[in-house]
Amino acid sequence: MIRLTTVFKQIIFFRKGIIALLVALVGMSLYIIATNQQIDNSLEIWFLDDDPYYQTYLKYQQEQGSDEIIVLMIPVKDSLTPELLESVRALQKEVDSLPFVKTSMSLATAQYPYISLKGIQLKNIFSEERGVDTYKIDEASFLSNYLINKEKDQLLVYIQLAPTAEIERYRSEIIPKIRQHINSHFRDYALSGSPLLTEGSNQSVATETNLFAVVTVVFVAIFLFFLLPDRRYIPLALAAIGLPVILLFGLMFGLGIPLNMISMIIPSVLMVYGLSDIVHVINIYARHLETSSTGHRVDDIAIGLQKSIKPCFYTTVSTMAGYFALYFSTLPALRITGIFAFIGLLFAFILVYVISAIGFYYLGFKPRPKRKAGWTLSRIISAVNRFSTKYPKRIIGVSMVLILLGGYAISTLEVSTNMLNFIKPGPYKSQYFAIEKATNGLIRFDISVESKEGKDMTTPKTIKQVGVFQDELVRRGLLTDPVSLVNFQRYLEKAGKRYYAFNPRLRSKIRKE
Known part of the structure; x- marks a missing residue:
């Protein structure tokens, strides 16, 4: 215990250097967050590299091409004119030259098989000399249904990306560059496909993360107003709650670790945890000043912080252990969340005491007189104690009913993997539904069929x-x-x-x- 009080006194002694260091780290972290913020909800974060299913998927991509396909839908105003298809062909030529695109397909470049006296040959549906072979569009409907809708007023272009391993370094450029080329040829169009849905979910995650952070800060400020013994402690408490989040995200993005739909909960977790700790620390320190002050500012701060460290330490260790357990998950997304939640909780615990020691020193060793009116922490605790003492049986009965209802609710729980649930209403969703309606189903996937005996599949x-x-x-x-x-x-x-x-x-x- 003597060592802890010495540590707190050293923090106060070197307070100016610590403040300068924190200001520099916070400034650097904010810059990194503003310039390097990344979000990744791709398929890779849900599989380990040595997962056999994932390896089979990657092998299939190398052999057959990526299943990440962007679908472009262009409205046909009058008819399939040669000018329109020439523009589509020019667009495909530009897109095919991009390093992250494997190939593209549309009515402008599609071929169909036909029989001649020489045997089976491939022939273009569209050519500059004879225009569009509308008869073949109707006859080879199994192929043309993918290239133009049944009403023939929407033309479809498919852009197949290169295998996942080859395009990761271009991930942030894919959609903007493809849009840039499309905009140079067409104004009115719809764009969707799995890469667009992934980008839409990434944007939704970013928006939700920022929203959760703002809402959490508002609720934290409201709780602090009622739970702290003196309003002067509110800025100190907000600093102790907010700084760990900023430093952790600066570390994450600085290391190139993107945010995902699970790790987005880390800010709220850290803020709620920080709120709990700082309220304990401040109230125990204030109680120490009221009951057993030594009259010496630094000694009172060291002793007051020492009294609160044991309960806060135990809750911190147990919480950190719970999140660190996620590291042993087979899912990379959960492992990342577990590791950085663990680091964030460690940051929060250390910074609560560092900021409290320095803040208490500058605030003075005696708090202002306590507010006699209003809902203080002591009055809230007293009210809860009176209520629980007066109605113990009713509380137990209601609790049992709620537990039974909760158990029933868990038994009816359903798991949804619909990616559209992760995308907020907007262009990504509306364009997806527009293309889905025109094509009678947008989701494309391949089924690879092989013989158990390894025989020829073309017999x-x-x-x-x-x-x-x-x-x-x-x-x-x-x-x-x-x-x-x-x-x-x-x-x-x-x-x-x-x-x-x-x-x-x-x-x-x-x-x-």
Whole structure:
């Protein structure tokens, strides 16, 4: 205990240097927060690098391309004019040259299979010489449904990004640069897809984090007004509550650690924890001055802080242990939250006592007379004690009912992974729904089907089995417009009948191809 009082006295002795250091650290942290603030809600934060499912996903991306696809919808005012499709083709050429884009696809560059006397060949739906082959758009509907809506008044462009590992360093540039190229060709359009939804959720997280911080500060200030013995302590308390958050976020963003939808709760956690500690410290110090003051400013501060450190230390250690347990989670998002919540609580505990020691010194060793009117902490505690003593059985009964209701509520809890729930109303949501309505479902994903025996998947028997599987998914309402080799085979079988009548040998050749 003697050592603790010595530490507090040393803090007061070096107060000017400590204040200068804190001012410098806070200034640096605010600059880092303003310039390096990052938010990441991408898929990677929910998987460990050695997770087998995640590794399979990355392998699939390398072989088949990324599943991160941006969908651009351009309104067709009159008809599919060559000028419109030429603009789309020029846009695709620009976008395809970007380092984070693998390829793009639209009606301007799409090809369809057709049968000639030479066999199966690919032909452009649009060409400068003959314009748009509208007959093929209707005939090859399994393909064209992805490129233009059924009313033919919305043209769709798909932009496939490069594999995740190759584009992470460009993540913040992807959407702005693609928008820049689109704006140079079109004014009226809608843009969506998983990268846009991720960006929308990131912005929502940033907005919600700032909102939570402001609301927490307001409530903290209100509570401090009632819970502190003297209003002069309010600025000191606010500094002790706010500084740990600023320093922690400065450290996080300085190390390049982005915020995610779980770690966004850290500011509120630290503020509530800091409120609890600073209220204890100030009230115990004020009580010490009233009951057993030594008459010496520095000694009173050291003794008063020493009296409060044991209960605050135990609550800090238990809280830190709870958050540090998140480090052992398999999810990177939870691990990051656990580590930095642990560090933040450590910052908060240390700064509460450093700021209190220096603040008490400058405020003076005697508080102003206590307010006789109003809701002080002592009066609140006394009122709670009187109420609980007068109605113990009723309190127990109501508590049991609430516990039972809580247990029932937990049993009905449902987990939702709908990404739209993380996006606030605005352009991201409205454009998503607009494209979804035009395309009869915006979500695109790939199903990789392999033979258990490792056999060739292009044999007629295997393709027939895949067709049965595909049709069953459609029948159950899980898919709307699937595209696979099955569709191409059925299309070619139907289109080939007109050729087989004139050239019977062509049938066997087409089947082989």
